[in-house]
Amino acid sequence: MLCGVRTKAFQSGRGPLSPGSRAGLGAAVGLLALVSAVEVADGRAANYIALMVAGPFLAAALASWRVVLGVGAAATVLGAAFALGERTVSLSTAVAVAGIALGTAMAAATAAVRERQAEQIAELSKLAAVAQQAVLRPLGPQVGMLSVAARYISSTATAEIGGDLYEAVDTPYGVRMIIGDVRGKGLDAVRLASIVLGSYRHVAYERADLRAVVADLDRAVARSVGDEDFVTAALVEERGGTLTIVNCGHPAPLLLRRGAVIPLEPPAPAPPLGFMPVVRPRVERLEPGDRLLLFTDGLGEARRDGEFFPTADRAWRLLGHGTVGDGLASLEAALVEWVHGRLDDDIALVLMEYRGSRTGLTAAVPSWEVGAAES
Template identity: 85%
Template structure:
């Protein structure tokens, strides 16, 4: 009786069963098989059939409500078959069959509620991903004369999204990049991230000095947040082979040069955006083949068993090969393996490579062009 029911009864639409649905269905069928075996071994006495009421609840833990109804119908048929074919059709057996039907209705309701909540979470996750993508536009593979790649590593697959930001722009003042980390998570963090990036995308083309950009972003943050909210950020400008960095409470970028990894610490510490930072630029002369890694503090805080990921020790081996996109992919793989797939914070990464000076143009070179050819 148990195995005579055609399997199409259990299919929900044309889509294949999910792993959860298969697990719930499998557990329910195993229970039905066990109870049937016990009843058959009991010699026709209907003593254990009431146990099959648990079958639809097992299915309800994972499967859809339609699947739960199918399991419940099968459970009721199995229980009714034993009740009718037993030596005595007792009142207890009839009550058990009715109870299994009621249990099926309750389990289907539970499954419907669980399925609706799962769909809402999936929709929130989709909206979160869309919001994140709207804030973080793809960058690279070429921005001005630099090869650039960006990567966002999320710590969770739910709708709890963070405020890590990055951008790279080819402006009249050279290639300018920003990486930052908004305090907090969720939609408030995304809102502030969008404000910072929106302001940066405007003023990066208007201000000739990175310190002026910092002042503009600081005012934008101060107008938009409370007293305890802030944004750490590092701004980078490459102009004619000269690298200028200003840092507002952010982890220092790492310069990869000829097998060495050099943290580019700021000349003096400065607070995050929102706390009126006064920054002092750090200036470096780039060499062909130099790479620069910008990252948020989720990378520095990634750890397993209390041991932090050795970013500086492994950066050259992971980031110094292939394209900049290959390098970031290798870093992400090594990082996820290090933490066994469990990150505590989102991570934004930007890797750029300086190939060398641009070919000398025959047109006039603006007076502000640092590192231009001598005339």
């Protein structure tokens, strides 16, 4: 009897069941089968049928309202069958059967509300992903003479949204990249990240000196945030094999060269954007095959059992092989394994590889010298 009701209720009209519906249905059917077995073993008196009302409520925790109605119909039919098996149907037995039907209606309503809320959350997650993609455009695979790959690792499975940002553009002053991290999370952080990136995509083409780019971005942030909000950022310029880095309170990029990993710390610390940073550039001469890892502080803060992920120790083994995209994939896999899939903060990663100067070009003057000459 139970199988017949289940076939009609659950295989009509709506295609395969979702994993949640299958789990809820399995648990509810198991409960009804257990109560039925106890009733059969107890004899003709229907002493336990009231327990069948738990079936639709159990299904409502995971399954759709249609599945809940099917479970409730099966429970009501079973309860009525056991009630009719008594010599004389008592008032308490009739009330129990009616209670199963009423409980089914309540459980189905609860499941409908839960489904509606789940759909709204799923829609918000999709919108969040779209917003994130609109802010963070895909990078690479090549920008100027650099091979470039980027990756955004969300700390939550439900919404890939946060304040980490990155961009790479090929300008008259060389390839320029930025990586940054907005204080906070959610839509406010995404709004500020979009402001920083919008300003950067304009001024990176207009300012010869990276320090002027920093000043413009600082003003854009100051106009858009409160007193306690800020954006850490590192700006990188590659021009004719010369690498110039300015850092505004951000983790230092890592230079990977011939098996060595070199943190490119700034000559002097500077506060984040929004606090009027005065930056001093660090200049390095690149060699063909050099790789540079830019990252946000979520990577430095990733830990398990109080032990932080050893980024510098494992960087060359993870990032020094294959394409830059392969390197970031290896880093992400190792990181997720290290934290057992539980990250406390979002992480943005950008990996670039210098392939060598364009033939026929003389060595370019880095932006900090251009700015000094113009002043």
